[in-house]
Amino acid sequence: MINTAPCIVQVALKVPFANTLDYQLLAETSPDLIGRRVRVPLGKSQWLVGVIIGLKNSSDYHHLKPVDAVLDEQPLFNKNNLKLIKQAANYYQVNLGEMLMTALPAWFSKPSNPPIPQEIWYKALSDKQIAEKKLKKAPKQWLIFEYIYDNGPQIPAALSHLSAGASTLCRQLVDKGLFEQSNRSFIDNQNIEHPDFALTDDQQRVLNHIHEHRHHFNVSLLDGITGSGKTEVYIRSLLPLLANGKQALVLVPEIGLTPQLFRSFSKRLPGRLAVFHSGLSDGTRARVWQQAGNGHVDVVVATRSGLFTPFKNLAMILVDEEHDLSYKQQDGVRYSARDLAVLRGKIENIPVVLGSATPAFESLRHAFDGHYHWLTLRNRTNQKALPKIQLQNLDNRKTYGGISRVTIDTIEQQLDTGHQVLVFLNRRGWSPKLLCHDCGWIAECDDCDAYLTYHKHNNRLLCHHCCRHYSLPEFCPNCGSQEMDTLGVGTEQVETALQQELGDYPVIRFDRDSVSTPRQWQQQLDRVRTGKPCVIVGTQMLAKGHDFPKLSLVVVVNVDNSFYSTDFRAEEYLAQLLIQVAGRAGRAETAGQVIIQTHQPKHAFFHTLLQQGYEQLARKGLEQRREMQFPPFSHMAIIRAQHRYEDKLEAFLLELIEAIGQDPDVNVMGPLPAPMQKKQKLHRMQLILNANNRRGLHQLLKQLLKKHNPTAGPVRWFIDIDPVSFD
DNA sequence: AGCACGCCGACT
DNA sequence: GTCGGCGTGCTC
Numbered sequence: 179m180i181n182t183a184p185c186i187v188q189v190a191l192k193v194p195f196a197n198t199l200d201y202q203l204l205a206e207t208s209p210d211l212i213g214r215r216v217r218v219p220l221g222k223s224q225w226l227v228g229v230i231i232g233l234k235n236s237s238d239y240h241h242l243k244p245v246d247a248v249l250d251e252q253p254l255f256n257k258n259n260l261k262l263i264k265q266a267a268n269y270y271q272v273n274l275g276e277m278l279m280t281a282l283p284a285w286f287s288k289p290s291n292p293p294i295p296q297e298i299w300y301k302a303l304s305d306k307q308i309a310e311k312k313l314k315k316a317p318k319q320w321l322i323f324e325y326i327y328d329n330g331p332q333i334p335a336a337l338s339h340l341s342a343g344a345s346t347l348c349r350q351l352v353d354k355g356l357f358e359q360s361n362r363s364f365i366d367n368q369n370i371e372h373p374d375f376a377l378t379d380d381q382q383r384v385l386n387h388i389h390e391h392r393h394h395f396n397v398s399l400l401d402g403i404t405g406s407g408k409t410e411v412y413i414r415s416l417l418p419l420l421a422n423g424k425q426a427l428v429l430v431p432e433i434g435l436t437p438q439l440f441r442s443f444s445k446r447l448p449g450r451l452a453v454f455h456s457g458l459s460d461g462t463r464a465r466v467w468q469q470a471g472n473g474h475v476d477v478v479v480a481t482r483s484g485l486f487t488p489f490k491n492l493a494m495i496l497v498d499e500e501h502d503l504s505y506k507q508q509d510g511v512r513y514s515a516r517d518l519a520v521l522r523g524k525i526e527n528i529p530v531v532l533g534s535a536t537p538a539f540e541s542l543r544h545a546f547d548g549h550y551h552w553l554t555l556r557n558r559t560n561q562k563a564l565p566k567i568q569l570q571n572l573d574n575r576k577t578y579g580g581i582s583r584v585t586i587d588t589i590e591q592q593l594d595t596g597h598q599v600l601v602f603l604n605r606r607g608w609s610p611k612l613l614c615h616d617c618g619w620i621a622e623c624d625d626c627d628a629y630l631t632y633h634k635h636n637n638r639l640l641c642h643h644c645c646r647h648y649s650l651p652e653f654c655p656n657c658g659s660q661e662m663d664t665l666g667v668g669t670e671q672v673e674t675a676l677q678q679e680l681g682d683y684p685v686i687r688f689d690r691d692s693v694s695t696p697r698q699w700q701q702q703l704d705r706v707r708t709g710k711p712c713v714i715v716g717t718q719m720l721a722k723g724h725d726f727p728k729l730s731l732v733v734v735v736n737v738d739n740s741f742y743s744t745d746f747r748a749e750e751y752l753a754q755l756l757i758q759v760a761g762r763a764g765r766a767e768t769a770g771q772v773i774i775q776t777h778q779p780k781h782a783f784f785h786t787l788l789q790q791g792y793e794q795l796a797r798k799g800l801e802q803r804r805e806m807q808f809p810p811f812s813h814m815a816i817i818r819a820q821h822r823y824e825d826k827l828e829a830f831l832l833e834l835i836e837a838i839g840q841d842p843d844v845n846v847m848g849p850l851p852a853p854m855q856k857k858q859k860l861h862r863m864q865l866i867l868n869a870n871n872r873r874g875l876h877q878l879l880k881q882l883l884k885k886h887n888p889t890a891g892p893v894r895w896f897i898d899i900d901p902v903s904f905d
Numbered sequence: 906a907g908c909a910c911g912c913c914g915a916c917t
Numbered sequence: 918g919t920c921g922g923c924g925t926g927c928t929c
Contacts, residue, residue, distance in 0.1 A: 186929095188929095189929080191929095192906080193906065193907090193928075194906060195906085195927085195928075196929080198929085199929040200929050201929065205921085206926095218929085219929095220907090220928060220929075221907070221908065221909085221910055221927070221928040222907085222909065222927095223907095223908080224906095224907065224908080224928085241929080242929055243929060483926085558911065656929080755922095890925090890926090892924085
């Protein structure tokens with residue numbers, strides 16, 4: 179029966195002043211309005227997209243504006259999804275509307291509600307030999323066929339590197355009966371491999387455990403060293419679920435790692451696999467979202483924002499590399515996809531598996547305490563020895579581009595025996611400082627509190643924080659001296675020095691300056707993949723994922739900065755990074771070797787990590803945090819504020835402290851200048867709140883938000899719950 | 906957040 | 918005389 183009286187809907191909108199606003203809706207009152215999007219007017223002339231999150235029974239609707247349109251025929255968010263988002267909004271202290279819009283692919287927030295664009299995928303139908311015969315006279319078509327045959331279904335846009343006019347060629351292949359086209363954003367796996375290799379005892383034990391606990395919420399920490407076969411465990415955990423027609427969500431920390439895992443999965447998992455990450459177009463992301471929600475996709479491999487993908491029948495969430503900081507969003511709503519994955523598992527009552535070779539100390543603590551099932555893989559599947567790590571004291575050693583003579587000799591030996599070498603350092607450019615020898619002046623950015631990095635290729639100074647360029651001063655602006663010199667070493671300099679020292683061997687540099695496009699990335703990677711001896715010089719971007727089979731030696735140039743960091747997690751991060759880069763080495767046919775150059779080889783950190791291992795480092799680190807009352811033994815939040823004038827900013831934060839008042843459970847530190855006090859002309863300051871109970875902290879923040887609207891006054895500020903970085 | 910209203914300085 | 922600065926206030 180149609181109810182002709184308007185009903186009142188509560189709409190969550192991305193507006194900073196309210197969680198929901200009420201509108202009247204002249205339509206059939208039905209409970210399944212909840213979770214559907216609407217277009218509503220707000221204020222003078224704003225059309226906004228919001229989500230209906232409740233209905234009200236009242237005849238008092240005359241003062242309410244009407245909903246302009248209901249944009250969805252079916253709810254875009256189901257009950258569990260809304261529950262997750264509501265709890266996340268509450269936890270991270272943001273509006274429901276803001277959390278909803280964070281969860282929703284951008285495509286769905288357009289008021290015009292355009293239809294989701296479709297995309298044509300091509301899939302090889304025929305056998306390779308048959309196709310080769312048929313395509314003897316069509317080399318371009320053969321190229322396309324071979325690529326799709328080897329790499330699985332693709333869209334024409336992904337084939338542009340093979341040939342121009344790829345979509346035409348694909349259509350011709352369909353006409354010849356060699357290709358099939360489909361209108362969806364996933365691949366439908368049928369010809370999967372069933373390898374007959376046996377799992378190691380460790381893997382089997384872990385797998386049995388996951389299998390036994392697959393029907394209810396529980397968290398397993400899959401703590402497995404590099405090469406211990408975590409991916410195989412993921413695959414075999416998923417197989418029985420997929421066989422029962424269920425769905426799974428797999429999170430990876432960054433786009434670069436999706437293809438790898440996706441490729442392993444596509445060889446082995448029967449079913450429909452899709453990826454979801456920021457590298458896809460808005461339209462594609464919307465499509466994957468919709469199809470996962472409809473149950474048309476079985477497995478989604480996604481980065482952070484994919485955590486919110488709706489599913490019809492979700493049965494498991496895997497979080498790969500769970501320690502990775504990329505899971506914490508660093509702008510907008512500062513949520514942690516790993517933490518929310520656990521919450522989602524709880525809400526859906528399904529298992530969550532967190533995997534890492536170097537679990538976050540926080541996660542390990544849950545494992546030690548028995549909150550998480552602690553599943554360890556301590557042996558490598560191929561029985562190969564782990565790389566040998568050795569420290570090299572840099573004191574009193576002459577260096578060439580930051581690298582000692584002994585190390586260069588070792589590098590040369592490895593190259594001479596046909597191997598490849600990775601030189602890792604986390605600093606791009608030629609040199610991180612430009613210094614005046616006479617007065618000690620150091621070039622700094624006008625807009626930020628940061629030293630300028632000298633880049634030799636364009637002979638300019640660059641601020642790595644705001645990207646502002648400066649030309650090189652001929653005289654010291656402070657004393658007029660011409661004795662300007664660079665200080666410290668960056669990738670550019672390492673590359674040049676090594677090229678000079680190693681003569682004919684190629685030196686291939688990977689950093690944001692030398693590889694800024696996927697195409698360049700691929701080109702550089704191809705040079706390495708030839709397997710010829712070469713030196714790879716790279717930053718952080720090389721630490722993750724990529725396997726170089728010929729790599730036998732990793733040199734870590736400078737790690738000492740971490741020992742002076744103010745971040746209480748600095749050593750944890752350093753250990754994770756070192757183990758990760760070391761993991762790049764051991765995959766060669768010979769045992770890998772890692773050289774860490776440092777001025778502090780006697781530091782307790784190295785002793786613990788190298789003699790006792792990561793687990794022991796974690797136990798010690800956690801013990802210190804317990805004593806100091808730091809997370810995870812306390813609950814932290816940071817209030818971050820910025821303004822053009824330092825004095826105004828400080829005055830405002832003092833006002834906030836006043837408003838916070840005394841709380842026996844919450845320790846307020848500040849106002850502290852942020853480590854980088856000025857960034858892009860804005861001064862930055864913060865208050866650190868450290869609380870011994872979560873509820874108290876949240877109550878306090880809630881009241882603070884009520885008293886001081888963060889978007890109203892002249893000073894902008896926001897709350898970062900469970901911060902992982904302090905810059 | 907947007908977008909209005911509103912009250913004071915330098916310009917055709 | 919106005920154009921435009923950004924302070925304050927409101928949005929179902």
